[in-house]
Amino acid sequence: MKSHISYLTLTTCLVLQAFLFSSPVSVYSVEKAKFPPHTFTLPDGYVLKRVAAPPLVKRPIHMYFDVDGSLYVTDSSGNTAKAPKQLKNPKHRVLRLVDGDGDGVFDQSTVFAERLPFPEGILVHEGAVYVGAP
8 A cells, every 4th residue: 555645734643752762661560660750650451661762763753553553753853943944954754663573662664754844743544644744
């Protein structure tokens, strides 16, 4: 199925940077998990696991899974210039992460789209990838 990227303003997106860009997990009890400096309280039966980290993705902003389990992540360039300057030379991108060996941890990262203005959301629907960006 051919993937398409479209620019669409999204009002809702999933932001889980702490899961992608943090230190290894330390589980203190059945209900608490720690990704320093963050601590999460988990409902019974839930487990928190780091599934991606640098160098696969350096500055994750938003993410969305496709139906095959690939994870599309908007990745910041680290540019902190004001929006008008960033729009002249956009450097943000979308990465596609794949768990090639099926162990639940992503081990492959490819650039799906690049030279995007600051991404504000991402959605994968029916084979298309939509990114909210100015």
